[in-house]
Amino acid sequence: MSGAAGEAGARPGGVLRLRxxxxxxxxxxxxxxxNRTPDSFYDxxxxxxxxxxxxxxxxAVRNGADIIDVGGVKAGYGDExxxxxxxxxxxxxxxELRARHPGVVISVDTWRARVGEECLRAGADLINDTWAGADPDLARVAAEGGAGLVCSHSGGLGPRTDPHRAHYADVAADVVTTVTALAERAxxxxxxxxxxxxxPTHDFGKNTYHSLELTRRLGELAGTGWPVLVAVSNKDFIGETLDAPVTDRLAGTLAVLAVSAWEGARVFRVHDVGAARAALDAVAAVAxxxxxxxxGNGSAGPDV
Known part of the structure; x- marks a missing residue:
């Protein structure tokens, strides 16, 4: 690990600062x-x-969003x-979003360095690289723009490709190794x-079993000290688990968000902001x- 990362980076209890x-x-x-796309899987x-x-x-801002994530290309297969x-x-x-909402954190979902650069100039604060550094210049763009960066895991797949017979000896270990290396490089x-x-990038380069396993073991990612983002909203692993179409996955989404929060995730990328905000507020209250x-138990005196 570099000196910079060792001094101020991956340590448990670290905070995330954006805007x-x-x-x-x-x-x-x-x-x-x-999604500024004509073919989003969800909308x-x-x-x-x-x-x-x-x-x-x-x-989304009215309903409690802290961050707005803007995407211009569908994640999966589609027109070039x-x-x-x-x-x-x-x-x-x-x-325009920056002018309307000066206090909100703006993220751009892209794997391309030029797109990230143009969006940072326009007022974005965070680059959400869902394709695991496919463009190696993207981290440099984030650095030069003073922006944040999401470091993800795609199982070695290139942008906009789906997994085929994905296999890992230990999917959580593979994710931890990949994303922490990308974080340290950044x-x-x-x-x-x-x-x-x-x-951990649920479903990208992974099957349903892998995505469920990552959810169960999300604490291992949180334990690295890097803040964890989860993007599970209405995804295929939830639909396959519940045998639910994309229009009927809210309950499953909220359940996975709650488990992820309890396991230490920090940022939650969602389609239904109001429902997610309520679910996460409930988790925070329980915690x-x-x-x-x-x-209270610790201050009550010694065990007898």
């Missing part, structure tokens, strides 16, 4: 999704139009989207350690009660 806001352990940040293009996307972002088109879908929208390149997140009970 002057601090998200410490037990503080759950909700990241609302706004089927409902927020592709500029004004529709703005309305969705406004609603050029760099120029992705920039056109995202950067002007980021600029710090080496100049990204501030308290602006780096790690994401606070448990902590108070532990303190």
């Amino acid at each position: 002057g806001r601090v998200f410490g352990p037990g503080r759950y940040a909700v990241m609302g999704v706004v 089927r293009g409902a927020t592709f139009a500029f004004e529709a996307a703005l309305r969705a972002a406004d609603a 989207v050029s760099v120029e088109e992705e920039v056109a879908r995202t950067a002007p929208f980021v600029a 710090v080496d390149l100049g990204v501030a350690p308290d602006r780096v997140l790690i994401d 606070a009660t448990a902590e108070e009970a532990a303190v």
Whole structure:
């Protein structure tokens, strides 16, 4: 590990700082999704139009979003989207969003360095690289722009590809090794350690069993000290587990969010901000009660 990372980076209890806001352990940040794509798996293009996307972002902020995550390319298979088109879908929208909501953290979901650079110029604070450093210049862009970076795990897959017979000797260990290495590289390149997140990236390069296993063992990622982001909202592993179509996965999503929060996740990328905010507030209340009970028990005197 580099000196920078060793001094200020991966240590348990570390905080996440984005746009002057601090998200410490037990503080759950909700990241609302706004897809400026015509073919999103979830909304089927409902927020592709500029004004529709703005309305969705406004609603997400009203409902408690701390972060708005703007994407210009569908994660899975679909029509080719050029760099120029992705920039056109995202950067002007980021600029307008920044003007409307100066205090909200803005994230851009991209694997391309040029898109990240243009969106940072427009006012973004965070680059959400869901494809595990496929463009090695993206971390440098985050560093030079003073932005945060999400370091993810895709099981070696390239952008916009689906897993085929994915296999790991130990999926959680593979994720920890990959994302911590990417986080340390980001710090080496100049990204501030308290602006780096790690994401197990459920379903990317993984089957349903792997995604469930990662959820159960999320504490191992949180134990690295890097703040953990989870992006599980309405994903296929929830649908397959519950035999539920994409329109009927909210209950499963909220259950996985609650487990992830209890296991130490810090940021939660979701489609339904209001429901997620309520679920996470409930988890926080339970956690606070448990902590108070532990303190109370500890001050009651010696065991007899």
